[in-house]
Amino acid sequence: MRPLNRPRRRGFSRLSLVLLLVTALLGGAFLSAGAQAAGDRDRGRGESHGTRSGLNRVDLKNWAKAQLKADRARHDRPRAKARAALAPARKTATALASAVGRQAALAAPAEVGPAAGTATLVLYDTAGPYGHLGELYAMAAANLAGHFGEVTAKPVSQYTAGLVESYTATVYIGSTYYCCDVPDAVPAAFYQDAMTTTKPVTWMGANIWNMAGAVGVAQFTQKYGWDPTTSYYEDGGSVGTVTQVTYKGQTLTRKIPAGQDGGVLRPNVLTGAGYPQVTRVAEGLDSSNGHTFGWAVRSSNLTYIGEIPFAYVSESDRVIVFEDLLFDALAPATAERHRAIVRLEDISPNSEPSELRAIADYLYAEQIPYGINVIPVYTDPNGAYNNGVPETVKLTDRPQLVNTLKYMLDRGAVLMNHGYTHQYGNAANPYNGVSGDDFEFYRAHVDSADSVIYDGPVTGDSAAWAQGRVDSALAEFAAAGLPRPNLWTTPHYAGSATDYQVFSSNYAARLERSLYFSGTLSGTASDPNRFIGQFFPYVVRDVYGTKVIPENIGNYEPEAYNNHPPRLPADLIASARANLAVRDGFASFFYHPYFPVQPLRETVEGIKALGYTFVSPASL
Numbered sequence: 001m002r003p004l005n006r007p008r009r010r011g012f013s014r015l016s017l018v019l020l021l022v023t024a025l026l027g028g029a030f031l032s033a034g035a036q037a038a039g040d041r042d043r044g045r046g047e048s049h050g051t052r053s054g055l056n057r058v059d060l061k062n063w064a065k066a067q068l069k070a071d072r073a074r075h076d077r078p079r080a081k082a083r084a085a086l087a088p089a090r091k092t093a094t095a096l097a098s099a100v101g102r103q104a105a106l107a108a109p110a111e112v113g114p115a116a117g118t119a120t121l122v123l124y125d126t127a128g129p130y131g132h133l134g135e136l137y138a139m140a141a142a143n144l145a146g147h148f149g150e151v152t153a154k155p156v157s158q159y160t161a162g163l164v165e166s167y168t169a170t171v172y173i174g175s176t177y178y179c180c181d182v183p184d185a186v187p188a189a190f191y192q193d194a195m196t197t198t199k200p201v202t203w204m205g206a207n208i209w210n211m212a213g214a215v216g217v218a219q220f221t222q223k224y225g226w227d228p229t230t231s232y233y234e235d236g237g238s239v240g241t242v243t244q245v246t247y248k249g250q251t252l253t254r255k256i257p258a259g260q261d262g263g264v265l266r267p268n269v270l271t272g273a274g275y276p277q278v279t280r281v282a283e284g285l286d287s288s289n290g291h292t293f294g295w296a297v298r299s300s301n302l303t304y305i306g307e308i309p310f311a312y313v314s315e316s317d318r319v320i321v322f323e324d325l326l327f328d329a330l331a332p333a334t335a336e337r338h339r340a341i342v343r344l345e346d347i348s349p350n351s352e353p354s355e356l357r358a359i360a361d362y363l364y365a366e367q368i369p370y371g372i373n374v375i376p377v378y379t380d381p382n383g384a385y386n387n388g389v390p391e392t393v394k395l396t397d398r399p400q401l402v403n404t405l406k407y408m409l410d411r412g413a414v415l416m417n418h419g420y421t422h423q424y425g426n427a428a429n430p431y432n433g434v435s436g437d438d439f440e441f442y443r444a445h446v447d448s449a450d451s452v453i454y455d456g457p458v459t460g461d462s463a464a465w466a467q468g469r470v471d472s473a474l475a476e477f478a479a480a481g482l483p484r485p486n487l488w489t490t491p492h493y494a495g496s497a498t499d500y501q502v503f504s505s506n507y508a509a510r511l512e513r514s515l516y517f518s519g520t521l522s523g524t525a526s527d528p529n530r531f532i533g534q535f536f537p538y539v540v541r542d543v544y545g546t547k548v549i550p551e552n553i554g555n556y557e558p559e560a561y562n563n564h565p566p567r568l569p570a571d572l573i574a575s576a577r578a579n580l581a582v583r584d585g586f587a588s589f590f591y592h593p594y595f596p597v598q599p600l601r602e603t604v605e606g607i608k609a610l611g612y613t614f615v616s617p618a619s620l
Contacts, residue, residue, distance in 0.1 A: 064262035118149035123156040125176035127185040146541040161189035169329035174206035200329035233263030240286035245318035265306035316578035340612035341588035343371030369616035373418035376476035395480035419491040441495035457496040466502040509547040537585040573606035
């Protein structure tokens with residue numbers, strides 16, 4: 001058994017910068033795990049997960065090219081000819097529409113959202129070569145709507161007349177551009193109902209021009225005050241460089257890699273007698289030419305967003321606009337309130353009690369409740385940090401550490417389960433096989449460009465296997481005399497859909513960012529590594545049926561790693577400021593207790609100065 005006061009290496013930590021969809025943005029000279037000096041103590045790598053787009057195994061570059069090609073074709077063809085083409089195209093679409101998915105009804109108890117009795121209809125595309133995008137985006141929208149009440153998500157091709165009247169609000173996600181060689185799969189009934197209903201309709205992305213053509217351009221413009229048939233993704237022959245969106249006084253980021261921007265529709269707002277006022281709910285800025293435009297516009301019952309803001313997402317991203325706009329549609333009477341959450345991350349039997357007590361004393365003195373994410377078994381199966389000698393330490397092997405955890409629980413902490421070992425077997429997954437560094441429920445590797453790549457569920461993944469890990473973890477807590485945790489955080493935020501279902505059945509809630517897999521809504525088998533990652537600004541009931549407590553502004557990390565930049569207190573505070581745009585939202589972050597108290601103090605004080613109130617994760 002190795003003493004706890006031996007030399008430690010400089011923090012080789014890994015933060016969770018994003019979602020995936022979240023994860024948007026998602027150097028430095030690091031030694032490889034095998035090159036660390038003998039005797040240095042592992043310090044964990046945090047909850048890094050995600051791809052730059054927030055979407056895994058999705059070709060957004062070619063999707064963007066296809067969208068812009070279709071938009072140019074729509075722009076170039078004569079309007080009369082385009083309108084004449086609508087009718088036969090719609091007949092073809094009706095013939096092609098089939099059962100491409102099943103309805104997913106997601107029940108959410110009233111305590112999750114601020115208003116009881118709300119119901120949201122989420123409609124999504126499934127047609128065309130990028131039809132798989134629709135379900136991924138629909139899960140993201142459904143998860144957010146799960147804050148407010150019941151959600152039903154289904155392919156738009158399955159829409160039947162009058163359906164919008166059964167819901168408080170409807171969201172349509174236009175991810176397939178219906179034009180040219182992709183016939184319109186949106187039923188005429190939806191276009192008509194969206195026009196005539198008084199219920200709120202939020203429309204993202206493509207095909208709003210087809211609605212205008214279907215109901216009549218004159219009728220559309222007279223009701224909504226803008227003409228989508230003369231609105232396009234390009235301004236002066238280019239999508240430009242839309243770098244920011246301003247909303248409710250907050251400047252939000254929009255960071256799309258070069259060559260992968262499908263553009264933001266620029267609404268052609270009409271002026272003069274007979275046209276209603278169009279409100280620019282959010283303002284986009286094209287930094288290439290200084291032009292501003294309505295990134296999101298509203299008139300009558302329709303709120304239109306000129307893109308789908310679920311790709312390339314960061315903690316200060318324009319997706320915040322949509323997250324807040326849902327209140328207008330589903331809970332407009334919600335009062336302004338801003339809460340904060342902090343949790344201490346990657347605590348294991350190998351953690352240093354003195355470090356934990358120092359942070360515990362600071363938080364207690366400031367009367368700040370917090371979560372403690374505990375890994376009940378620490379293992380270094382290859383001796384990466386123990387001179388080549390394998391090592392495994394349980395909570396029961398560290399009575400001083402257990403006493404410190406109890407000390408923390410007596411002073412405002414909430415015990416949370418952070419996996420069983422937070423690593424997988426003897427494998428480098430992706431670093432070295434050491435607890436806190438590696439994934440436990442998903443396989444990954446680091447590629448030649450120093451990015452973490454997801455490889456799919458671990459070998460042997462099943463409900464029984466995942467339940468076995470959970471049972472073993474809970475047994476370790478019980479053996480150490482600690483209470484049973486009611487909250488869970490998935491190691492590195494990554495597991496299979498099967499794993500998430502197991503976690504849901506064992507814990508009251510997850511506090512994390514999560515992966516959402518293709519096939520979840522449709523009930524069909526699909527690529528087990530095609531998913532969207534997401535984080536939330538408020539508590540939701542997600543498509544797995546689980547309450548998820550937000551973690552939306554990341555964590556302190558002073559060094560770059562795996563193509564992630566450093567993230568300092570000022571960065572976390574800036575993200576908290578951006579999230580003030582969510583009228584009843586959170587600023588939720590985590591902190592590794594092996595770092596000094598001072599950066600935590602700076603972060604907490606900065607967030608409090610913005611008007612946030614820290615609350616316990618157990619209270620949500």
